[in-house]
Amino acid sequence: MKTTDLDLLTSVSRPAVSPDGRRAVVSVTRPRVHADAYTGQLWEVTTDGSAPPRRITRGFRDTAPRLSPDGGLLAFLRAEPKGPPQLHVVRAAGGEPVAVTDELLGVGAFDWSPDGTRIVFASRVAEQGRYGSVEGVGAAAEPARRITTTKYLANGLGWSIDRHVQLSLVGVPDLDAEPFVTAVPSGYPDARDAAVRGEGADATPSAAERAGLPPVVRLTDEPVDHESPRFSADGTEVLFVASRHEGRDDDLLSGAYAVAVPAPGHASAALPEVRTVVSHEAGLGISEVASVDGGRHYLLAQHLGERGIDFVARNTALYVLDDGDDAPRALTDAETVDLGGSGITVEDRDAVLVLNASRGTVQLLRVTADAAVEALVDDQVEITAVGIGGGAVVVALTDPRTHGDLALVRADRGPGAGSALQPLTDFSAALRETGIRPLHELVVEGRDGYPVHGWVVLPEGEGPHPVLLVIHGGPYAAYGVHLFDEAQVYADAGYAVLLCNPRGAAGYGQEHGRVIKERMGTVDMDDVLDFLDGAVAVHDSIDGSRAGIMGGSYGGYLTAWTIAHEHRFQGAIVERGFLDPELFTGTSDIGTFFGEEYTGYDADVRRAQSPQAVAHQVRTPTLVVHSEDDLRCPLSQAERYHLALVRAGVETEMLVFPGEDHELSRSGRPRHRVQRFEAILEWWARHLPVGADAR
DSSP: OOGGGGGGOOEEOOOEEOTTSSEEEEEEEEEETTTTEEEEEEEEEETTSSSOOEEOOOOSEEEEEEEOTTSSEEEEEEEOTTSOOEEEEEETTOOOOEEOOOOTTOOOOEEEOTTSSEEEEEEEOOOTTSTTSSTTOOGGGSOOOOOOSSOOEETTTEEOTTSOEEEEEEEOOOTTSOOOOOOOOOOOHHHHHHHHTTOGGGSOOOHHHHHTOOOEEEOOOSSSOOEEEEEOTTSSEEEEEEOOSTTGGGOOOOEEEEEEOOOTTOOOSSOOOEEEEEOGGGOEEEEEEEEETTTEEEEEEEEOTTTTOOOTTOOEEEEEEOTTOSSOEEOSOTTTOOOTTOOOEEEETTEEEEEEEETTEEEEEEEETTOOEEEEEOSSSEEEEEEEETTEEEEEEEETTEEEEEEEEOTTOSTTSOOSEEEOOOTTHHHHTTTOOOEEEEEEEOTTSOEEEEEEEOOSSSOOEEEEEEEOSSSSOOOOSSOOHHHHHHHHTTOEEEEEEOTTOSSSOHHHHHTTTTOTTSHHHHHHHHHHHHHHHHOTTEEEEEEEEEEETHHHHHHHHHHHHOOOOSEEEEESOOOOHHHHTTTSTTTTTHHHHHHOSSHHHHHTTOTGGGGGGOOSOEEEEEETTOSSSOHHHHHHHHHHHHHTTOOEEEEEETTOOTTHHHHSOHHHHHHHHHHHHHHHHHHSOOGGGGO
């Protein structure tokens, strides 16, 4: 895979499965380097393989397909090149999509009502006078912001306090209605007089009327984010998650709430009543809530300790709450099961489907209300989303040879039945033709006997190959069995690539993740170095004397920390790093809790884990890569670290990408992603040359 093959990285959305289970609709998106943008359309896929997948929309970026409960209509989000995503509806059988919203800042999550007549959606609502809400008033002309909270920024967004996420309700338009046509003056005296008075056919219509948009009813307006909207099973309420409690600045807790759905045509200035389903006093950080018949609710949530802020390596668990219960009851063991990347897919009243991250894979689990857990899919794949309908279970996935495809969960799954998955698409065929290198799984026994799990990606040829030790972010994240573009690009350039999950990583239980709390740069550094030595011992084609180290975010932290203590590497790349815990507090969008929860509340303890404090010990040539608009690890983290390296006499450069945030390598502008790859390869060619250049 070359840097220019970025266009081939297709990603698929959660599949929307028809009620009869015979077809699924999915969004397929990919970077387009020539357009410097991401484009996507909707595709229809048959679940029996009777027809090839077909593209059913041709918008610039069509995403998030959701079929109506009867399967007759399809709702989705459409974004134009310079506009935010708006809700659209089209007949599932085909036709021209009809716009449903024209929200200033676009639409996010949405859900169909059980009767298919209305849709609830989440959208950021701008404070009047900001973000273009008043024509001609740009950002520089906006009034000053008065900050009365400690949580006011969000990476990838910017200011968040004046554009909270609110919930709204909209009716589904009549797709057979005549499109709006603007009337023109008739020229007759009576008609001219009526037009002057603003009456009759010649009166100026509103923008919504001209667009034929249905009216929108706001359901919330509290100055907090209202997220994960979902209709109740009977359609009388909308469930959502929010932090509406006093003291929310001091914790990470949230509650589950329900807002009453107004009757169709109801017009009132008063917002509908909100009731509490689960209070923040339960000590949970709730991410999603769903209801089923009989007053039962399922929730995904983390337990956040006594202070409601102990988030480090806290796995997300599935909970159930029945009418009359005092508190939610956990259905999965948070110590060993991690549902952090999951949603709730309701199978029936007594069972739901969820996703569990485990040792670099993501499994599909069926969990019942009596806490029985069954793995429906535990192949060497990462399930990213699931849809159900008519008895069919369709999943979106990635594995070592696909960046994103759909598969059907086989009805004959079970012991001895082979793979649980029947592939339905092959959107990564062109990518595989570039020559994808396989993953070689490896478990190394560390210096203290602890097993370090990971993978090795080898380039073509017998070697010996220089090696790159690549460290993931998080830290409570993990490398896995997905097709990782970075590993493929580096392997194509001639480098052996090592990807491991040291202590602190996710997918191996909470104890594995929490062991580095207030001990960063200890056993995690030992683990990555031991994995390097173990890989060299197992694979003769790897030249351990020619090694580089690199990583982003927490990976940038551990890279910077390691090169201050180990001088065996020919080069290093520190990217979007968490490098100065002291400076991080009060400048990062998560600076009110992240740094201190990981490195401690005592200043001396924090300093003992700070790469900035030991930067003077570095001897390794180091490229520092950062994004100008990174609010997660602000640019000042890189600037201070780079200056310290310069003053220490280290060969160093700093590469800063304008207009990018913390997600540059994953979702930044395609041309910047290509430029980043080129800069990384140029650095390694200079400090860790391959083949004849090494001599």
